[in-house]
Amino acid sequence: MAVIEELQKTTQYLSRQRDPHEVDEPILRVEGLSKAYESGAALENVTFEIDMGEQLAVVGPNGAGKSTLFKVIAGVESPTEGRVHIFGHSPRGHICIAYLTQRSQVDWSFPVTVADVVMMGRVGQLGLFRNPKAQDWEIVNNALEVVKMNHLAKRQISQLSGGQQQRMFIARALAQQAELMLMDEPLGGLDLNSQEKILGVLDDLRRANVTVLISLHDLKIASQHFDRIMLLNHHMLGIGAPQEVLNPENLVAAYGGHLHLVPTEDGMLALGDTCCDEQ
Amino acid sequence: MSLLLEPLQYAFMARGLAAAVMVGIVCAVVGAYVVLRGLAFFGDALAHAILPGIAVGYLVGDGARQPLFWWALIAAVISSLGIGAISRTTKIKEDTAIGIVFAGAFALGVALISSVRSYSVDLAHFLFGDVLGVRPADLWLMVIFGGLVILAILAFYKEFMVLSFDPVLATTLRLPVRLLEFLLLILIAVTIVVSLQIVGVALMVAMLVTPAASAFLLTRRLPVMMALAAIIAALSGVIGLYLSYYLSIASGAAIVLTCTAVFALIWGIQSVRQRLIIQKIGGDQSEN
Numbered sequence: 001m002a003v004i005e006e007l008q009k010t011t012q013y014l015s016r017q018r019d020p021h022e023v024d025e026p027i028l029r030v031e032g033l034s035k036a037y038e039s040g041a042a043l044e045n046v047t048f049e050i051d052m053g054e055q056l057a058v059v060g061p062n063g064a065g066k067s068t069l070f071k072v073i074a075g076v077e078s079p080t081e082g083r084v085h086i087f088g089h090s091p092r093g094h095i096c097i098a099y100l101t102q103r104s105q106v107d108w109s110f111p112v113t114v115a116d117v118v119m120m121g122r123v124g125q126l127g128l129f130r131n132p133k134a135q136d137w138e139i140v141n142n143a144l145e146v147v148k149m150n151h152l153a154k155r156q157i158s159q160l161s162g163g164q165q166q167r168m169f170i171a172r173a174l175a176q177q178a179e180l181m182l183m184d185e186p187l188g189g190l191d192l193n194s195q196e197k198i199l200g201v202l203d204d205l206r207r208a209n210v211t212v213l214i215s216l217h218d219l220k221i222a223s224q225h226f227d228r229i230m231l232l233n234h235h236m237l238g239i240g241a242p243q244e245v246l247n248p249e250n251l252v253a254a255y256g257g258h259l260h261l262v263p264t265e266d267g268m269l270a271l272g273d274t275c276c277d278e279q
Numbered sequence: 280m281s282l283l284l285e286p287l288q289y290a291f292m293a294r295g296l297a298a299a300v301m302v303g304i305v306c307a308v309v310g311a312y313v314v315l316r317g318l319a320f321f322g323d324a325l326a327h328a329i330l331p332g333i334a335v336g337y338l339v340g341d342g343a344r345q346p347l348f349w350w351a352l353i354a355a356v357i358s359s360l361g362i363g364a365i366s367r368t369t370k371i372k373e374d375t376a377i378g379i380v381f382a383g384a385f386a387l388g389v390a391l392i393s394s395v396r397s398y399s400v401d402l403a404h405f406l407f408g409d410v411l412g413v414r415p416a417d418l419w420l421m422v423i424f425g426g427l428v429i430l431a432i433l434a435f436y437k438e439f440m441v442l443s444f445d446p447v448l449a450t451t452l453r454l455p456v457r458l459l460e461f462l463l464l465i466l467i468a469v470t471i472v473v474s475l476q477i478v479g480v481a482l483m484v485a486m487l488v489t490p491a492a493s494a495f496l497l498t499r500r501l502p503v504m505m506a507l508a509a510i511i512a513a514l515s516g517v518i519g520l521y522l523s524y525y526l527s528i529a530s531g532a533a534i535v536l537t538c539t540a541v542f543a544l545i546w547g548i549q550s551v552r553q554r555l556i557i558q559k560i561g562g563d564q565s566e567n
Contacts, residue, residue, distance in 0.1 A: 002457070010455040076450045092453065099451050110315060110444050111501045120441050124452035129434060156499035176452070 012093070016127045019093030025085065027052045027180055027211050028073065033082035035068050042068040045082070046236045050228075052179070053209040055202065056239075057222040060232035061255050066215040067102075069232065070182040073213070074099040086180065095124040098173030100183045103165050108158045114168050115153040118143055121175035143174035146208075147201050163194025170201055174210075181205070183214040187221065199225055219246060286524045295410045298421055299516030299534060302474040303486065305425040307508035308432055309470045310491035311501065312463060316443050319488045320374060321362070321464075324381030326471045326483035328358035330388025333405055333475075338391060348420055351475060355468035358384055363464070385480075408479035408531030410520065417476060424473045428466050432505075439463060440501060477516075478531040489538040490515065493545050511541055 012018075028050050035043040042065040050056050058066050071077040073084050075091030076099065086094050098121070118140045119132055126132065132140075144150045147167035152160070160168065166186050173181045187195045202225070205212055216222045222229050223242030231237040231245050233254040238245035286292045313322050332354025333347050340346040358380055365376035392402050404412070432439070442449045442459050449456050471483055478486050494507035519534030526533070 006455055006457050009453060010458055013453060013455055071447075074447075074451050076447055095451070095453055097451055099447055101445055101447055105447070106445065107315075111495065111499050111504050112440070112444065113500065116440075116500075117444070120437075120444065120448060121452075123437050123441050123454070126437070128438070131437075158499075172448075 014128055016125070018095060019089035020087070021096075022088035025088030026050065027087060028213075029085040029088075030073065031083045031085070033069070033072060033084065034080050035065070035072055035077065036080045041234055043072070043079075044234050046232075047082075048230065048236065048239050050211060050213070053206070053211055054228065055206055055212040055214065055226055056228050056230060057226040058213060058215045058230045058232055059217075059219055059222050059254075060237075064233045064254070066232060067184050070099060070184050070213065070215065073097070073180075074182055095176065096179040098176050098178035098181045100166075100169045100173060100181065100186060102184050103162060103169075103189070106165075108160075108165070110157065112157060113153065114144070114149060114155050114157060114160070114171075115140060117157060117168055118153075118171045118175045121172040121178075124176065139177070140171075140175050143171040146174055146204055147171045148197075161194065162190050163197055166190065166194070166198055167201060170198070170205075178210070180211045180213070183212060185215050185217065188217060195221070282525075283521070286521065291411050291413070292520070292524065294413045294415065294418060295530065296517060296520055298413045298418060299410055299477055299520055300513045301418075301421050301425055302477045303490070303512030303516040303534075304509040305428050305470050306474055306486040307490040307494070307512035308429055308505045309466055310487040310512075311494070311505045311508055312432075312439060312443060313467065313487045314491040314495055315501075318467070319484060321377055322467055322471070322487045323484035324362070324377045325355055325358055325468055326475075326480050327381050327388075328384035329354040329468075329472065329475070330405065330480055331384050331391060332388075334388045334391035337401065338395070345416065348472060351472045352469065354384070355472055356465060359464040359468050363461075404479070405475075406479045406481045407529055408475070408477050408482065410477045410530045410534075413476055421473050424469055428469055428473070431462070431466055435459065435462065478535060482531050482535045485535040485538055486512065489535070489542050493538075493542040496545050496549055512538065515541055 026049050030046055030048050033043055033046040034041065046069065058069065060066060068077065072079050073086075073091060074097050075084070075094075084091050086097060091097055119136065121143075122132060122136045122139065126136065141150065141153075144153055147170050149164060149167055149171060152164065157165070157168070170181070170183075170186075186198055190198070199221070202212065202214070214226075223246060226242070228240060229242045229245050230239045231250055231254050233256075237250045237254050287296075313319060329351045332350040332352070335354075336347040336350030339350075362373070362376050362380050365371060365379065366373040369376075371379075389402070392405070395401070438449075438454055438459055441452065441454065442456060442463075446456065449459075467487075470487070474483060474486055490508040490512035491504070493511050494504045497507055498504050515537040516534050519537040520530055522528065522537065523530040523533035
């Protein structure tokens with residue numbers, strides 16, 4: 001079974017045949033998605049849709065299943081139940097989805113330059129035995145231009161700051177010509193200045209009609225910068241405008257005992273006593 | 280000059296040099312991935328795990344050399360598959376699976392070879408190499424299979440780079456990840472079998488790891504790392520063989536020791552340079 005699947009992948013890679021984009025289907029439709037590991041359920045019955053060019057922020061406590069959701073959408077992991085449709089077909093037939101690797105997952109001493117990493121995004125389009133051509137380098141340069149990193153193209157990746165590392169991955173997704181970008185905690189561990197720069201790039205992506213799913217820790221950034229927001233804690237607790245989704249009941253349901261709501265003169269004050277425990 | 284040319288009048292020495300250079304280059308290029316992916320223990324284990332293959336070839340072929348190559352190749356492929364199967368199907372971690380397969384196979388190899396009376400001499404050749412015993416037919420096998428390995432590394436260059444740097448990206452670009460992983464393991468296995476006669480089973484990992492690690496210290500680009508590693512390994516092969524000739528020491532050990540000395544030299548120079556840079560920064564600051 002695994003052998004057959006691998007052979008299918010190989011012929012698909014060799015022929016560079018991808019699944020078509022059905023015009024009457026949304027870029028992403030998730031139906032009744034569940035994912036269980038041996039340690040328990042990560043996602044339970046998640047259903048939603050997003051349209052082309054939309055940017056959706058996913059928030060929720062650590063271990064809420066955000067990374068799992070992104071990996072299943074990207075086709076990196078298989079769901080236990082339910083389906084993911086990208087333009088009406090399974091994600092496994094598409095190379096228009098970019099999963100932005102978390103910075104902690106990468107060996108930064110790997111002997112490659114920024115331009116090398118961005119060029120990796122082109123490998124799916126290039127196919128076997130084909131080397132990058134002038135046109136591919138132009139795409140790479142343009143991608144670096146968007147994230148304002150042209151001057152760093154020849155740098156070895158260990159010499160980048162955290163914010164630059166993250167922007168390099170966005171450039172790689174642009175070089176991939178991804179229509180759906182999945183960004184897993186791209187602001188984690190970055191200073192305010194670097195966070196601002198990435199939010200600036202997100203604005204550029206919005207203008208370029210790139211669809212973005214982004215997981216965030218900071219509810220304030222999520223509600224200020226995104227029109228639609230999803231609150232996730234294994235179940236989807238709400239999706240919609242930030243002020244609708246982030247109501248006290250939902251927040252207590254999501255953050256549970258770690259969240260205390262204190263009534264004050266200005267309204268409700270939410271206090272969290274948890275942070276940053278490992279997923 | 281005569282010091283350099285004198286050993287070459289012996290045909291076995293000339294063949295040994297050609298073999299050492301060729302094997303050095305193949306090992307170094309494949310070794311770049313062994314180093315970058317942290318496969319040193321796997322490479323060491325695989326080298327040891329082919330001993331039963333050699334032993335069977337040795338017993339069946341009645342001492343003939345040619346069949347050894349093919350038996351070794353079969354053993355290497357089976358061992359790398361076995362290691363993968365154990366760590367995939369049980370909760371045992373990969374390095375433990377490697378340890379189990381490696382030690383068991385190695386013991387089986389020693390047991391088989393020890394059933395032959397003259398075994399200590401032959402065993403020593405398998406363990407530590409016999410570069411001066413390389414025959415023209417062995418050279419041809421090295422050229423063909425070493426060449427195939429290098430061709431495969433070049434042909435799948437961008438795929439192996441993506442897979443090694445970011446396996447999740449490889450999956451989302453829909454590369455045949457498992458097939459490529461398997462291909463890389465097979466390439467390491469073939470490299471080990473090709474190099475067997477030069478440094479032997481016990482010192483093999485040095486050829487895979489040491490030149491590539493030396494090159495890793497010197498550069499920030501993968502192609503440059505591969506080229507530098509190949510140069511370091513080829514030079515070490517030549518210098519090591521001359522050392523072995525004039526000092527009358529075991530040739531495989533001399534080659535590996537030369538590689539180690541090159542690494543130590545590069546490492547030493549780098550740490551001194553770094554200390555100087557730090558001192559300079561410190562000095563600049565105290566002037567202000």
